[in-house]
Amino acid sequence: MQAAVKERVLLVDDEPEILVALEDLLGDDFVILKTGFPEEALEIVRHDRGIAVVISDQRMPKMTGDELLAKLGTASDARRILVTAFADLSAVIRAVNNGKIFAYVTKPWNPDDLLMKVRKAAEHYRLAQQLARERHLLDSIVNSLNEGIVAADREGKCLLFNPRAEKILGMGAQDVDPETWARHYGVFTANRSDLLPAAENPLIRAMAGETSPPAEVFVKNASVPGATVSMTGTPLGGGQHGISGGVAVLRDVTQQRELETQLSQSQKMDAIGRLAGGVAHDFNNLLVVIQSYAELVRDGLPANDPARGDLGEVLSAARRAAALTKQLLAFSRSETVQPVDVQLNDLVSGIEKMLHRIIGEDIELSTRLLPELGLIRADPGQLDQVILNLSINARDAMPNGGQLLIETFNVDDDADYAVAHPNVMPGDYVLLSVRDTGTGMDADTERRIFEPFFTTKGVGKGTGLGLATVYGIVQQTGGQIRVFSEPGRGSAFKIYFPRLRNGPERDHGPGTGLVTPGHGGTILVVEDYAAVRQVASRILRERGYTVLEARYPADARALCAEHGEAIDLLLTDVIMPECAGPQLARELTEQYPKLRVLYMSGYPGGASERSGALESGAPYIEKPFSADALAEKVRLLLSGAT
DSSP: OOOOOOOEEEEEOSOHHHHHHHHHHHTTTSEEEEESOHHHHHHHHHHOTTEEEEEEESOOSSSOHHHHHHHHGGGOOOEEEEEEOGGGHHHHHHHHHTTSOSEEEESSOOHHHHHHHHHHHHHHHHHHHHHHHHHHHHHHHHHHOSSEEEEEETTOOEEEEOHHHHHHHTOOGGGSOTTTHHHHSOEEETTSSSBOOGGGOHHHHHHTTOOOOOEEEEEOSSSOSOEEEEEEEEEEOOTTTTOOEEEEEEEEOHHHHHHHHHHHHHHHHHHHHHHHHHHHHHHHHHHHHHHHHHHHHHHTSOTTOTHHHHHHHHHHHHHHHHHHHHHHHHHHTOSOOOOEEEOHHHHHHHHHHHHHHHHOTTEEEEEEEOTTOOEEEEOHHHHHHHHHHHHHHHHHTOTTOEEEEEEEEEEOOOHHHHHHOTTSOSSOEEEEEEEEOSOOOOHHHHHHTTSTTOOSSOTTSOOSOHHHHHHHHHHHTTOEEEEEEOTTSOEEEEEEEEEESSOOOOOOOTTSSOOOOOOOOEEEEEOSSHHHHHHHHHHHHHTTOEEEEESSHHHHHHHHHHHGGGOOEEEEESSOSSSOHHHHHHHHHHHOTTOEEEEEESOTHHHHHHTOOOOTTOOEEESSOOHHHHHHHHHHHHHTOO
């Protein structure tokens, strides 16, 4: 068994024989330190905080015993015992009554009485040290909590106010009248307009002995810009010390509520996106029928027939409707990303009319497009979204009107440019610049504009996703974006897209008459929307193909079982009942390895939810498609060109 640690006792007496006698009496129970000089005793105690008891003679040269023990003050927790003669007893008794000494013994002392008092003083010291350690541990725990803890007695006197509570409330118990602080610190109701009534304050109710449900309040004062706080009050029962009152637990839920709001907003946006994608899917099927039949009728008319012009207007309207549908798909983030070689000037020109309608008549929109602009590789729909979002952002920055300028440039990689633009990696770029004469931004706002959900607009007036979407799209293309803005002097967004050094020839677009007829072959068309299936089949038959039609995947399997290797190409919708297009294609190509596959859809994002995304590089044609575009895609696949 480990031996008990002996307490340390300091003996102070100017008579050496007294020190020897005390050491002989106490040496078996305690570790003894001794000195004959009061000044030396002060130094010993100040440097040795582990002394449990100080025993001092009352009468000593230069300093009495009670003066010595009084001078120890708070420098030591040691219990203090005076040894005195009867002549000094009155001064000693006053010291005892004033709490300056623990006990006294008179000369000549009774050894048993002296030993008992020293043992009692040492035990008192040990208990006090244990209580101090426990209190320190409790304080450490309470002070390290992430919740604020506030306690008060029934009269409002503060019993506890931990640092977290001070931070949450922006004040401490010392900042207000201790008797009434619980009723004075400023908290507001959750709507932030009215002071919280005392009857609804969980702490005040707890002080009165009531248990109340948690209340959510708003705290704002000079130290705290504003925080949403959850308060829970619990009565503080009497216990052995007879304390009664209340304790409140304060939890700052500001960030949690902000995250919940962001999640709710994100869920709304997701729901709207799904709705937009669903509408776009159905609308695209209708546009396939409108556009394709209009083309078929137009192509069957004589070149000088006036109806050809009318049908041209129908086709133009269908293409504009398709562009709007593409915007819906881009907004819903449901559009399959299809990077192609893009002429940025064409995109700006194509979206310019729509921008005029969106930004309003009080904003002057102008474009300066470099004629010999290089090509970039990106998804056109995503680039439309970038231009649209930046333009809407500029519009919101010009509530009283202004000017919006969209420009394009070629940027060559040279040393001078790299020095002037240190954030832009070396390389050749196509630069898209969107400048406005709006309110501009300060440095703090500029640092945060690309954060998801960050917005300077009021509640209900912005999602905080527009510029975050722009940033994501630019990063996806391998580009970089820079912002230049000053309060009151407008903003400029400059986007650097990697430039293709040797771009391909420009796409001639649909309806140009450049598509050559097919050279025969059998095509299986699988589409559950009857009108789309019929018009696609007619387009292909008129180009010389043999066409088999299937409404459902089960019908397609049956036709394949009947015709087998005679089928050259499967043209299938992506989303269908029973089985998605990619799954059907996998099944059939396993049985017929030579079978080529072409996917079509007006809502390709839905495929990822049902059967996995289309394989990278899978041949795909987007609805609505023109007759020429479909025929050309099929011809290239069957010829092995793609």
